[in-house]
Amino acid sequence: MLYFRGCVVREKLPQIEMATCMVLKKAGIDYDIVDGEECCGSFLLRTGFTDDALQVMHKTSQNLKDETILVSCAGCYNTLKNxxxxxxxxxxxxxxxxxxxxxxxxxxxxxxxxxxxNVCYHDPCHLGRHCGEYQSPREVLASVANLVPMENEKENSHCCGAGGGVKSAYPELASEIALKRVDDALQAGAELLVTCCPFCVLNLESEKLKVIDLTEFFCLCNSVESLENNISKEDILKKSPNTQKKI
Incomplete structure (x- = not known):
């Protein structure tokens, strides 16, 4: 198995890589990290740079053939698979x-x-809408937390606001959309908002509600010590406004 981390994990959220590797180790799975990993081409493709994307995709594909590829990024998953x-x-x-x-x-x-x-799950567009994968993340979350539904989810889920280059070109709009999504989770009674896309994690980050990647949360719930700043289960709960109201 090859673990393809993706640009956002490599450059901005290395704790997702750490958590993924620790879960793999705990499960006894042999894996390698893609040597000299480059972009999958997703961002170039979504923003209209098709020729550049195809060059990147062709180069990347040469390192991935004949292997099972594990990804922790919804965008990478959609791009590599479809x-x-x-x-x-x-x-x-x-x-x-x-x-x-x-x-x-x-x-x-x-x-x-x-x-x-109480956890709400945000469906990344690439994983849900484009790949039809709604069940697996919810099965995982239901096994480690109290999964509560949001009003708009699965096929009717709203975007986090970052996709298609919106965060780069229209950052204020991306933030406005993200805040609405966070409010949806708070209204549902969420103490945590979990998602499967590092790009969604970055855009949904809010002082109102703790947002965390599924891999990190799964890692913590299985008592695998890792993660940035030695975050603990208690740390997660303390950062949630809804939890603070209960204390």
């Missing part, structure tokens, strides 16, 4: 971390420890 086939005719064996974790739970390889916290 766009490489569409534009290059290259079919890759790609699995998202949420799918892997769900399988590990079902097989009894990892036995989750449930945390008494």
């Amino acid at each position: 766009d490489y086939k569409k534009y290059l005719g290259v079919e890759l064996d790609v699995i998202h971390t949420s799918q892997l974790f769900s399988n590990l739970i079902k097989q009894g390889i990892i036995k989750p420890k449930k945390l008494p916290v």
Whole structure:
């Protein structure tokens, strides 16, 4: 298995990589990190630079053939799984971390420890709307927390506001959309907002509600010490306004 981290994880959220590797180690899975990893081409493709994207995609595909590729980024998952086939005719064996974790739970390889916290799940557009994967992340979250539904989710989920280059070109608009999504989670009673896309994590970050990647949360709930600043389960709960109201 090859772990393809993606640009956002490599450059801005290395704690997701740490958490992913620790879960893989705990599960006894042999893996390698892609040597000399470059961009999957998603951002170039979504922002209209198709020729540049195809060059990047062709180069990246040479390092990924004949391997099972694990990704923790929804954008990378959609691009590697669907766009490489569409534009290059290259079919890759790609699995998202949420799918892997769900399988590990079902097989009894990892036995989750449930945390008494209300969690909402934000569906990343790339994973849900474009790939139809709504169930695996929810199966994982339901095994480690109290999963509460939001008004708009699954097929009707709203974007975090960052996709398609909006965060780069229209940062204020991206922030406005993100705040509405956070408010949706708060209204549902969430103490945490969890998602499967590092780009969504960055855009949804808010003082109102703690936002965390599924891999990090799963790692913490299974007592795997890791993560930036030695964050603990208690730290997560303390950062949530809804939790503070209960104390």
